[in-house]
Amino acid sequence: MSSSIVFAILVTSLATYLSRFLGVISSEKIKETSKWFRWFNCLAYSTLAALIARSIIFPAGALSEADYSLRIIVVISSILIFYFTKRNLVYPTVFSAIILALLNGYFA
Amino acid sequence: MINSKYFFKGLSCIKKFDSPAIALGTCFIAIGSLLKNLGFNIQESIFSTLLTYALPGSLVMAESLLVGASLINIFLAVWLVNARLYPMTVSLMPLLMHKSQPRWKYYLSCHFIAVSAWLIMKNNYETVNKKNRIDFWIGIGTATWCVAIIGTVIGFLASDYLSKDMMIGLAIVNPVYFSCMMAGSMKNIQISMSIVLGAILGPLFFFISPEWSILYGGFIAGTFAFFIGELNVK
Numbered sequence: 001m002s003s004s005i006v007f008a009i010l011v012t013s014l015a016t017y018l019s020r021f022l023g024v025i026s027s028e029k030i031k032e033t034s035k036w037f038r039w040f041n042c043l044a045y046s047t048l049a050a051l052i053a054r055s056i057i058f059p060a061g062a063l064s065e066a067d068y069s070l071r072i073i074v075v076i077s078s079i080l081i082f083y084f085t086k087r088n089l090v091y092p093t094v095f096s097a098i099i100l101a102l103l104n105g106y107f108a
Numbered sequence: 109m110i111n112s113k114y115f116f117k118g119l120s121c122i123k124k125f126d127s128p129a130i131a132l133g134t135c136f137i138a139i140g141s142l143l144k145n146l147g148f149n150i151q152e153s154i155f156s157t158l159l160t161y162a163l164p165g166s167l168v169m170a171e172s173l174l175v176g177a178s179l180i181n182i183f184l185a186v187w188l189v190n191a192r193l194y195p196m197t198v199s200l201m202p203l204l205m206h207k208s209q210p211r212w213k214y215y216l217s218c219h220f221i222a223v224s225a226w227l228i229m230k231n232n233y234e235t236v237n238k239k240n241r242i243d244f245w246i247g248i249g250t251a252t253w254c255v256a257i258i259g260t261v262i263g264f265l266a267s268d269y270l271s272k273d274m275m276i277g278l279a280i281v282n283p284v285y286f287s288c289m290m291a292g293s294m295k296n297i298q299i300s301m302s303i304v305l306g307a308i309l310g311p312l313f314f315f316i317s318p319e320w321s322i323l324y325g326g327f328i329a330g331t332f333a334f335f336i337g338e339l340n341v342k
Contacts (some may be wrong), residue, residue: 011179012169013159015186020218023197032202042334043195046302047326050310056283057311060167063279082288096284101277
């Protein structure tokens with residue numbers, strides 16, 4: 001088991017570093033004022049948004065045990081808190097953890 | 109070699125009141141306790157965060173190990189979920205490139221590219237002149253990397269004391285934090301459209317292909333937003 005864990009970690013880190021490494025190689029040829037750069041900027045934000053939205057709607061790990069509607073309610077109310085507190089990031093994040101833990105304990 | 113003034117300026121980003129340390133720390137606490145439950149020892153858990161330092165990748169690895177996937181399957185699954193790091197790198201590194209800086213800095217520090225450090229850098233790069241941005245970035249990266257490792261250790265040690273509801277509470281912090289940070293990044297029509305469309309298309313494509321959903325959804329959303337934005341500028 002132990003050696004397979006080490007190999008899994010190495011394979012995971014290689015697969016992760018690969019995209020970063022290729023990104024630097026491509027960056028050598030791309031100017032920050034070019035259209036290419038703006039396109040990649042859009043792609044970066046959109047894939048991130050896709051990833052985050054997916055991890056809320058189809059989560060992996062512990063989050064999948066919380067009810068779907070609870071997750072959506074907590075995320076939307078946290079974003080509203082973010083705007084109401086003049087873009088403070090601490091209040092919504094702390095709120096979300098406590099509320100979801102409590103609600104999940106209550107409804108489960 | 110590394111300009112310490114800018115390195116420490118980057119490092120100190122983590123001390124701000126609304127620093128990403130809280131969100132980053134909590135999600136790596138969740139990872140630490142997940143890895144422990146999977147049978148990792150503490151060295152392996154630290155090793156994993158140290159080398160990978162990308163949360164979705166670690167989650168995929170954990171899930172794959174759980175179902176006994178082969179190394180090739182793990183590689184492909186992790187590569188697919190972390191391929192988003194490629195456009196993230198290409199949209200960050202050109203801002204940091206400077207003739208006077210040695211190349212190794214870029215190839216080493218690209219390891220720090222993960223959502224939290226990337227978003228801090230994207231929101232703050234204009235405060236540093238171009239020549240010193242890479243040192244500033246190495247500071248931010250080092251700080252967030254250390255938080256991730258400390259979080260993993262805490263999660264590993266605390267795993268027996270965390271209830272299921274607490275784990276679920278911890279797990280929501282990361283998506284909430286990044287949703288808020290993304291909402292705060294919507295500065296122009298191109299980025300706003302990329303974020304909104306990506307958030308809609310990513311989950312939609314999950315019904316067609318769970319593995320490829322992020323790449324398909326992100327690619328179509330980003331490309332569409334790019335063209336809409338370009339048309340609006342002219």
